[in-house]
Amino acid sequence: MEELEPSELGTHEYWNHRYETEIANYSAHGDAGEIWFGDDTVERILRWICKTPEIAKDSSIIDLGCGNGMFLIDLSNEGYSNLLGVDYSEKAVELSRNIATAKGYNITYKQADILDDLEGTYKVIHDKGTYDAISLSENAKENRQKYIVNVKNIMNKDSFFIITSCNWTQSELVEHFKEHFQLHQVVPTPTFKFGGKEGSVVSICIFKRI
Numbered sequence: 001m002e003e004l005e006p007s008e009l010g011t012h013e014y015w016n017h018r019y020e021t022e023i024a025n026y027s028a029h030g031d032a033g034e035i036w037f038g039d040d041t042v043e044r045i046l047r048w049i050c051k052t053p054e055i056a057k058d059s060s061i062i063d064l065g066c067g068n069g070m071f072l073i074d075l076s077n078e079g080y081s082n083l084l085g086v087d088y089s090e091k092a093v094e095l096s097r098n099i100a101t102a103k104g105y106n107i108t109y110k111q112a113d114i115l116d117d118l119e120g121t122y123k124v125i126h127d128k129g130t131y132d133a134i135s136l137s138e139n140a141k142e143n144r145q146k147y148i149v150n151v152k153n154i155m156n157k158d159s160f161f162i163i164t165s166c167n168w169t170q171s172e173l174v175e176h177f178k179e180h181f182q183l184h185q186v187v188p189t190p191t192f193k194f195g196g197k198e199g200s201v202v203s204i205c206i207f208k209r210i
């Protein structure tokens with residue numbers, strides 16, 4: 001499997017610096033910052049969660065690499081109540097807490113590196129763009145493996161792992177995760193055609209643990 005070229009998006013410094021700026025923007029203008037992969041992608045994921053009967057309103061949901069924490073706010077607006085966001089950037093956690101507190105949401109945000117051990121098991125494990133960032137780190141191959149094992153360890157056989165990626169196609173994600181995960185469903189995303197070949201800009205895959 002070919003790895004991606006390492007980039008600054010794969011570093012802790014980059015994200016801390018970025019969220020530091022976003023904290024300042026939020027306090028000056030109330031702007032929560034970037035919605036990665038856009039509102040349409042978020043809508044598609046939310047719709048899938050809301051129409052999945054196995055996911056109750058009080059099911060435990062963890063957002064890996066929660067960034068500004070807005071995805072959990074969207075889930076809270078849909079009535080989900082057992083929400084935890086983790087991010088290795090302390091500035092992301094600070095931004096998430098600032099936004100949730102200002103808006104009166106009861107959501108837990110915690111600093112944690114997904115490549116260290118994570119605690120507990122969750123019904124839903126959500127990742128939008130975080131595996132992508134880890135894939136751009138130095139030692140990406142080793143880090144991706146750690147990520148895959150750590151996610152597996154916070155799942156039981158009834159858990160759903162929802163991953164959204166723009167760096168990897170659906171078939172690449174299936175290949176990466178196949179040792180411990182099976183593809184449960186794909187959330188359709190807009191496709192484009194180039195040179196007769198059809199592809200998606202963003203892939204949203206739901207996996208279950210084997």
Ligand SMILES: C[S@@+](CC[C@H](N)C(=O)[O-])C[C@H]1O[C@@H](n2cnc3c(N)ncnc32)[C@H](O)[C@@H]1O
Nearest residue numbers: 015036065066067087088089113114128129130
């Ligand atoms: C592309 S951003 C996506 C943020 C958020 N999921 C969203 O959709 O808005 C990637 C996020 O992953 C976080 N991240 C990267 N590597 C991480 C790691 N090893 N542990 C925890 N968070 C990490 C970054 O700090 C950043 O917030």
